[in-house]
Amino acid sequence: MRPVMVLSAVVCAVAIAPAQDDARPASTNVRGAEYPRVHTDARVTFRLKAPAAQKVQVQPGGADNGLGKGPFDMAKGADGVWTVTTPPAVPGFHYYWLLVDGVAVNDPGSETFFGWGKQTSGVEIPEKGTDFYDVKDVPHGQVRAYWYHSKVAGSPRRAFVYCPPGYDANPTRRYPVLYLQHGAGEDERGWVSQGRANFILDNLLAAGKARPMLVVMDWGYAAKAGAKAPPDAFEEVVLNDLIPGVDAAFRTLADRDHRAIAGLSMGAGQALRIGLTHPDTFSYVGAFSGAGRMFDVRTAYGGVFADAAAFNRRVRLLWIGAGTGEEAFHTSARAMHGELDRAGIRSVFVEQQGTAHEWQTWRKALYDFAPRLFND
Amino acid sequence: MRPVMVLSAVVCAVAIAPAQDDARPASTNVRGAEYPRVHTDARVTFRLKAPAAQKVQVQPGGADNGLGKGPFDMAKGADGVWTVTTPPAVPGFHYYWLLVDGVAVNDPGSETFFGWGKQTSGVEIPEKGTDFYDVKDVPHGQVRAYWYHSKVAGSPRRAFVYCPPGYDANPTRRYPVLYLQHGAGEDERGWVSQGRANFILDNLLAAGKARPMLVVMDWGYAAKAGAKAPPDAFEEVVLNDLIPGVDAAFRTLADRDHRAIAGLSMGAGQALRIGLTHPDTFSYVGAFSGAGRMFDVRTAYGGVFADAAAFNRRVRLLWIGAGTGEEAFHTSARAMHGELDRAGIRSVFVEQQGTAHEWQTWRKALYDFAPRLFND
Structure with a gap:
């Protein structure tokens, strides 16, 4: 009997594990x-x-x-x-x-x-029925660690750059660029590691839902060379070091019509400030879960909204969004959109159902935002 | 008196910190x-x-x-x-x-x-006087996350690929490739994060001490599609998925004369086994701190050493090394080199003074190994 008993025990152990x-x-x-x-x-x-x-x-x-x-x-x-x-x-x-x-x-x-x-x-x-950020068997772009020397910060910095499938195979083609920023306490790794931005773009591109673009993800903090603390120099790094460097190191379409900036939470504030106060540099702006606090349409962002018609001609997309589960962010984003609407300023308000101040909201924001870019 | 005392306390606190x-x-x-x-x-x-x-x-x-x-x-x-x-x-x-x-x-x-x-x-x-792996203000290559679908493993895999400075600016130039593997318990991130391989190459290239090359760093583990455990399928992944994929996705010189394989510890064993048993694929082989255990020159690696003259004509570099502080690895590596030498097989033995079974040994190994590659 003994061998049979031993065999039974093994079979039971194997069979029970999944049931438990x-x-x-x-x-x-x-x-x-x-x-x-x-x-x-x-x-x-x-x-x-x-x-x-x-x-x-x-x-x-x-x-x-x-x-x-x-x-x-x-x-x-x-x-x-x-x-x-x-x-x-x-x-x-x-x-x-x-x-x-x-x-x-x-x-x-x-x-x-x-x-x-x-x-x-x-x-x-996992979210049932949601696979837009999965690693699928589609052509994959490459995420590159791009090291550059920042004159503003006086130090080497690392950004990640997503290059879409086909970038290397088409060595004369130039691409539009989305600058995409993380939130407070995060860094330049966030949009790939937590956000899965590269797979979102891969899947959008494979489905023909977005235009091939570069996505540049930098570290959203910077101190001036020699300074130990704020004032924050990130805006200066973006404008004086990052963009010129990316335009030199990658085959970009280096004009405002082919440049977007977006970010989440703290990065949303950066995208609004940098994007809206530099309309010669950016024509698409996205604020994921970080728009509208203390917003006054007459004075905000250097008065960019003062002339509604001029703004609407010039800025191709102002995207404002939040999850319904992050109440303060959702309320202030909707309020900003409402004020802009009343002032005749065109903006898009997108809410993610049920998600909070977390990456699922921002993955969905990117999935909605990216297809709206560079459709010229 | 009180304001003065407070001021003194502040000054002292500031002054003392560095002294302590x-x-x-x-x-x-x-x-x-x-x-x-x-x-x-x-x-x-x-x-x-x-x-x-x-x-x-x-x-x-x-x-x-x-x-x-x-x-x-x-x-x-x-x-x-x-x-x-x-x-x-x-x-x-x-x-x-x-x-x-x-x-x-x-x-x-x-x-x-x-x-x-x-x-x-x-x-x-820091090691005093040693800066070959520092981030310097020299042209930086890019480390790319390269996702590929492995038919062998039946799953997506990620390798990192270092592209040297100038890779994008010279879109018709083709490059030799070094396949470089981590040790047991590590993964495809090790050679960049711990090893600083990209900065080592940047600095070698800036000093004119190495030829521009790609460096491919994959995850050194693989199970066959459908299998839950060993036998290890890494060799098959390298030969059937990784190399063909890299040769298609990057501008490589896709022949044995322009292909090297090296690794550390477990990766050294993989480099020896894969490199030496596939002389049509690789002509440079490097074993960092992982050569020589149970080594028999007559039978090792499918008998590749049986004909010394043929081996010496065919294999351009067999690099064997270890730190003097990792006694077992050093002893076995030197023993392998000695046996090869007695059999008339050309190999190079390089020891790192005082370093143990740690990344400082392998950084120095790469710094010695890379300049010996592709000097044709």
Whole structure:
């Protein structure tokens, strides 16, 4: 009987595992890491081995985080392994970290993502029926680390530049450029790592829904050479170092008709300020979840809205948007759009249903924004 | 008197800080993070705020780590801040993590680096008089994230490709290619993030010490489509997916005379196996800290060494090296070189003085290896 019993045990073990657990490792995990696991109903199970710890918790990054409010207390098993399963999470990418006896640390199972001014953990919750940011078997553009010397900052800087499929194969073709900025506490890696901007463009281009373009993603902070602190010199870096450098290093269409600027949150404010006060440089502007606070249509952005007809002739797109789940941003963005509308200024207001101040909102913003660019 | 006293206190605080502390934030820190700090004598001070923790330690990654053996116990201050200063460290890049009540976690002050199968912290110790891997104000190549679909693995894969300065400006020029692999537990990001391969090439090229080349850095692991585990399919991915893809997507000189393969540790073994058993594909092979274990000159690598004269005519460079501080690797590499020498096989043996099984050895290996390539 014995061999048969052993065989049964093996068969049971193999058969039981999937039945106990409908979850899969998050796509944001380190390759091969089994936890965190995302269940089909979007609950997430976290796990950490910490036999000597007194208390372990999962802390979502920020109040509107789609994982929930947290912190979620983890329960300790006899083997020193702590676990917790959250309620169903909102789809999209969520920053989080673990609190081990009160110390904020990364989950070793997760890749790291630069946000909150540090490398944090992150978990991706799939959205049913939504695949516009997936890695598909379509032609892929290349994301290039582009190092340049900034005279303004007096230091080397790194930007990432998405070059669309075909860029190398068509060595005489020139391309329009979208400058695309991250939010506060993030950096030039955010739009690719968290935002999946390259895959969004790949998929839009494969479907014929957008024009081939370069996307330049720089670090949104800069101090002047010699200065240790603000005033912030990012605008000066963009205008004096980044754009001339990109126009020299890449085959761009180097005029206002073929240049856009957009950003999320802090980057939205930068896009509005830099874009609207330099109409000779940009003709498309996008503010993702960061428009409208303290907005006065008569005086804002150097009085660019004072002559509505002139603005409407000159600026091809002013895109304002937010998620319905980020109330303050949504309210102020809609208010700005309303004021512009009353003043006869053409702008587009796009809201993402149910998403908050998180990357899912900004992925969808880019997916809506990019097809509106450079359709001349 | 009171205003004067306050002023004095401020002046003292400002004046004392540098005198107490000759250290600077490590270049591997998150931007703006003050700790870890590296002293001029290469001691390192680590710091973590963890009021509720019972024990906090610094754990260097691996036995031969240049930070020392560790773990280093941190001492808790009245403010709940734990600190420790290590003995002087070996120059170069060292993986480490913190143990908070026994749990291995990242240092929030550090950038993260993929090693040991996870994202870890790392600290860079400058080497006096050594600047070949610094970011200098020279023309910079671009590191491109190159996504390709692997038929062998049945999945999308990402490799990084360094394109030298001038690649875009000379759209008809074709380039030789070095395939360059990381070690066990690392990934395709290692050679740029930890190894600074792009800056090493930039600096070599600016000094006229190497020929312009592409450097392709792929992930050194692969499972066959449908398989959940080994046998490892990396060799098949390289030969059937990666090289044909790179030759199609980039302007390469697509022949054996213009193709090299090298790697470190596990990657050295891969370079030897793939390179030496495919002499129609590669003519330069480099084994950084990973040559010679169980080496038999008569049978190794499909008998490629059986005909010494034929080998010497065909293989332009077989580079074998190690640091003197990694005894087992150094011994076996020298033994392999010795056996080859006795058999009349031409190879080059290069040792790095004092460095161990760490990235400083491999940076120096690349700096020695790259100038020997493609001098035809």
